[in-house]
Amino acid sequence: MSILTAVPSHAEEWKEIKDKHFVVYYGSAMSSEEAGRLLRQAEKYYDLIARQIGYARYSNFWTWEERVKIIIYDDQAAFMAKTGQPAWSKGYADRHPKLFESKMIVTYRQEQEFFNGLLPHEISHLILHDFLGPQTSVPLWFDEGVAQLQEAEKRAVADRLLQRLVLEKKQLPLPVLMELDIRREKNSTKVTLFYVQSLSVIDFLLTQYGSDAFARLCRQMRDGKSFAEALRLAYGHSFDSVQQLEDKWINSFRN
Ligand SMILES: [Zn+2]
Structure with missing residues (x-):
């Protein structure tokens, strides 16, 4: 139809x-x-x-x-x-x-x-x-991470779950998260992890570095940059790679 x-x-x-x-x-x-x-x-x-x-x-x-x-x-x-x-x-x-x-x-x-x-x-x-912009194919994890920001209580739930998973080193490596096509994923644990972790990384970027940096990131992606390039350009002083983002995100659970 x-x-x-x-x-x-x-x-x-x-x-x-x-x-x-x-x-x-x-x-x-x-x-x-x-x-x-x-x-x-x-x-x-x-x-x-x-x-x-x-x-x-x-x-x-x-x-x-x-x-x-x-x-x-x-x-x-x-x-x-x-x-x-x-x-x-x-x-x-x-x-x-x-x-x-x-x-x-x-x-x-x-x-x-x-x-x-x-x-x-x-x-x-x-x-x-x-x-x-319509010309940008938005990475799935990025899209779903942002979409969950205002869902009541989702952030608190994601935080609690990841706190434990990170301690046990059971989180998805960010390059894996960023490539995962959740539409084809059959493993429900991985699906749950995909959603909570996507939200957590987006939430980390916003709470630690603010809306202006996040807007710069979006503008770079809008201009055709990949997430990794856009990250470097928008957050240059803080991370110059996805690996550094991953390290700092993981560290945020150890405080
Ligand atoms: Zn969605």
Whole structure:
């Protein structure tokens, strides 16, 4: 089924509510209060993430007709029927080139976990891809690391888990993490490790060196540099290789 059939048509009964960067389309299962709460959350996450990764100062063109569309189906059955998504899928902006281009988050009405998890996750992906530009193929670990930054409690969980894994020397070497294609990985321990470690390395860069350096890193990647080159150029005084990043990241658990 074409992704474009996910877009609400005028024949269906959709209500809409919009603010500066987002427009929410919702069906009859959602109250206008709930839609309003969703919209406020989305705007809040936009501000937090844009500031955190240093995007805010460079770009602000998610407004007016460029607003991101958040499409909320009434339930999972309607979502699956319209989008052709499998039952395990809770929604996507994730890695769908058409959706990144058209700036859409398509999902269905869900409980609280949506507000704390999927919503900030997908908004972060969209901001990052906007920041790096459509021509940049974003490394998977980098993409997923950034996407998890605003997911409630994820950082604390990643920290606790890695604290132990690093002591036992069970973390993935960074060059392995950076090459892992998680979409083909069948080992669930490795999948978990991929997500927590991606988040931890991104979090380390941001908390230790700040948003400005991170924004420089993104700009270099946008200009076509590999992560390793971009790292050297953006953080020259701190690391000149992925190995040095790995050493300092590991050391951060020994304090
Ligand atoms: Zn993701």
